[in-house]
Amino acid sequence: MTDVPRRQPTLDEVAERAGVSRSAASRVLNNAPHVSRDKREAVRRAIRELGYVPNTTARALATRQRGVAALVIAGETPAIFADPFYAQVIVGASAALEEADLHLMLCLAAAERSRRRLEELLRARGVDGAMFMAIRENDPVLDIARETELPVVFGGRPAGFEPSWYVDADNVGGARKATEHLLDRGRRRVGMICGPLDTQVSRERHRGYREAMILAGLEPFAPESGDFTEPSGAAAMAELLVRHPGVDGVFAANDNMAAGALRALRGAGRAVPGDVAVVGFDDLDIARITEPSLTTVHQPIQDLGHETARMLVRLIGGDEPSPLILPTRVVARSST
Amino acid sequence: MTDVPRRQPTLDEVAERAGVSRSAASRVLNNAPHVSRDKREAVRRAIRELGYVPNTTARALATRQRGVAALVIAGETPAIFADPFYAQVIVGASAALEEADLHLMLCLAAAERSRRRLEELLRARGVDGAMFMAIRENDPVLDIARETELPVVFGGRPAGFEPSWYVDADNVGGARKATEHLLDRGRRRVGMICGPLDTQVSRERHRGYREAMILAGLEPFAPESGDFTEPSGAAAMAELLVRHPGVDGVFAANDNMAAGALRALRGAGRAVPGDVAVVGFDDLDIARITEPSLTTVHQPIQDLGHETARMLVRLIGGDEPSPLILPTRVVARSST
DNA sequence: GAAAATCCTGGGAGCGCTTCCAGTCTATGG
DNA sequence: CCATAGACTGGAAGCGCTCCCAGGATTTTC
CATH class of the missing domain: 3.40.50.2300 (Response regulator)
Known part of the structure; x- marks a missing residue:
């Protein structure tokens, strides 16, 4: 921590410092084979010394993977979203995405403008996939969900449409x-x-x-x-x-x-x-x-979020998971 | 909608179809000057016909602007986050970000791993700025907030540290x-x-x-x-x-x-x-x-989120806004 | 000991967009 | 009628990273 570089170091700088090519540096970054022990070490050291962190955007552009999943909550805010229900769902989803090293983009899509932005986000490939929740019958958001080519999972089935992938409670x-x-x-x-x-x-x-x-x-x-x-x-x-x-x-x-x-x-x-x-x-x-x-x-609310996200992760990974219905059970207290 | 292209069209394709250079097409995309009426029209038409949507990632790489702001909630989940308080804050923040055409990345940063990911996200310039909330004394998240070079606004002051930019209730x-x-x-x-x-x-x-x-x-x-x-x-x-x-x-x-x-x-x-x-x-x-x-x-909870986000937007835009304290007032009901 | 298989290595071509720049064209003004 | 400012125009150089590929070094195999 002697000098604070103004600009983030790039992979080229790492490579130069380690005395290797950028390709080699990239390989060690991605734990790919075909790098000798020595060079691998040298690159690791350079990374450490420079405080290098790979630029997500550049990587995203090259790999066509964003590392981000969207969670879309369609219902009117704040009414729907203020329900602690969704807070729980988000906690579950967030945890599952983290396991797959994805970030969570939260999209409240009740208003017309929000919906347009969501549509662009999906079409522009700004995320790798999306989860849809709180969709009502004839909700315009449903059309967006159906028309995108991105992987999509529903948390709770929407009315009037049986999606291929969803997680729901019984x-x-x-x-x-x-x-x-x-x-x-x-x-x-x-x-x-x-x-x-x-x-x-x-x-x-x-x-x-x-x-x-x-x-x-x-x-x-x-x-x-x-x-x-x-x-x-x-x-x-x-x-x-x-x-x-x-x-x-x-x-x-x-x-x-x-x-x-x-x-x-x-x-x-x-x-x-x-x-x-x-x-x-x-x-x-x-x-x-x-x-x-x-x-x-x-009903296992956090699980609902967790499983929805896990399903999306699998879908993004190329799997074809099956819809999932989570169990519910009566908890008897004093009102009966 | 005759044929459904498998791949999203690129700006080059738009330019070719419109019979102009990519530069010109880019200019009309960004409403920049120095494009004749005709060409501007032609490009617009091509965009429409091709259903072109600019790739956010490529744009982000070129402009160094992500179009995304992070909202970091540091407190233990679900305890803290399940509080309807934060749901409201998110609604407000989301609205303000939308006005600036930014997307919202939600980061729950209570766990060690979440914190590491947050740190990388900021260092890798995965977002244009961040809002921090629910930070406790000696919270490791505070260090992340202080050390990043990105614009940062606090929603509610953290204990033991007076940030340059924050929004808080009185x-x-x-x-x-x-x-x-x-x-x-x-x-x-x-x-x-x-x-x-x-x-x-x-x-x-x-x-x-x-x-x-x-x-x-x-x-x-x-x-x-x-x-x-x-x-x-x-x-x-x-x-x-x-x-x-x-x-x-x-x-x-x-x-x-x-x-x-x-x-x-x-x-x-x-x-x-x-x-x-x-x-x-x-x-x-x-x-x-x-x-x-x-x-x-x-206390105006939604405003708290809204103003925090607005302040971040201004900071990202190069302004230097002043901290903001929002008013509170007693609402008398039946318990007194 | 030569041929074949295997492993390293770095060059270079993208990913899709922005932006600088030099060159072209047009409309003025003298 | 020519010089000149000014608005267009497209080529090309990036942004920072991945990944294919050809060439060279090193083993392995018979």
Whole structure:
């Protein structure tokens, strides 16, 4: 650390200092064969002494590999993105990308302009591949995802389109188990608070609910729908109480809305789980801190991000992985 | 859309089709002067017909500008990052970067390996600049931030180091106002639930609390400290009740911990705000949905991200902006 | 001991774009 | 009608790295 060079040293300088050709220097950089012990050593030393770091851009241009993967979150921000759900997904994805030595480009693509930039990013080969999440039915982002020639993996299936590669949680199964859990507890008048109906995840969770009800010989309630936020859950619960005063169980499509339902029930003077039992979905932190604590369907959120990224990495590497459905399970707490 | 070219067209192909030189084509691409109307038109047409998109990497290599900014979140994931706080910050930063046509590289740099990759990313000039957040005292990430030659802006000042460029919220002022708010409500035995003491934000909020107490001629309580999570707030509140059974007001360093405090108070049979008034900090969504709803200090979180990114953009552009402190204000709700 | 196989080595041609520069062309002004 | 500033134009030199390839050195094989 004697002198601080103003410009980053280049591979040519390393080669010169080591007394070898640039090709040779490049070879040791990439751990390629055909370099004698001595030269390899000399190059390593020169690299160390010069504090050389290969220029990613130049390498990217030559190899046609960027070393970057995009994570696209299509939903309206901040509403969707503020959900801790995506924070978790990002943590998982980030870890998996790191294992493959890829960097993470985060693209929030709700606005028109954001979408145009995303499209250019993909067409300009600014990334090696992309993960798509939170896509709604007829979302223009879906077209971008379908038309790109780059490897693409979906985290959660989009509504109305079955992609070749995706990772998803077992939403139908989880919802069914949640509903069955309520039925097992002796509830018979079980309602549901649904998410936005233009998302696949809402539809699947609703389907699971219906299946369980019908299997038990019961009539499913028409779902109240919210937008995955706490207040919308409270509103939906209030409405449910009006339409079905005798309701004794509620399955909410996520924990936020379930928390809202708990609040609404408390406001209406109904005891939980005494009068009405409640089950959520996601198993976010909030499920542990509501009162009563929330029975919910656990899904491995970080894994979802992790596996989505791993799948993308494999796709980029030329493999052809298979879609993946991650298991869900009921976590019983005090609300049932 | 007649034929789908397998390879992306290059600028040479555009130039050839338009019957001009590559230089000329490049000029129209960059809206540079010295191209005749006709040729400019011809190039535009060729671009359209070929569906040409300039290769970002090649451009980056030639111009030495990546078109990418890094957002580094240093804190332990998922704990820190799962906080909706950072999701908001990202939304703001993303919007500001988009205005400057920069992409966002998200770097979670808690682990050793992540840090090494970050360091290489910066040294290899893989980004044009970086924003640093959630840095703790003696955090190794701080060294990386200080040693890079790239433009760097801090979102929130790190403990023990005053950077040249940062954007921060007025934590001291906000904490003082929060405490004064409690005092105005007639509380005299006001305690504080603090965050981790190795973060600057915790220290500043604590300082604001002390200042307000001392100014009012009252003895500040020794702070209970948590880690910004709800359970830690509940635990701290419980402890506070043991040490100071007569406590009649509490200022928590963030809303999550304040929510925990509310829960602990309810568990202890204390009425809020009747027996104990509570104020939080951040004004996250959670503050609206606790019961009672939470009086808190509002800080413009999205703006924090937005301004941090804007400052970075200016720095990259060669300006020398000044540090920025964003205002905070008390939002009175039902907990006081 | 000669031929063949194997390993090193550095030259050079890209990757796709920007930008400098020298040369050409046009429109003025005297 | 000629000199001259000024706007065009395309050739060519990079940006920093990878990788093919031909030539030379070194072994291996019979």
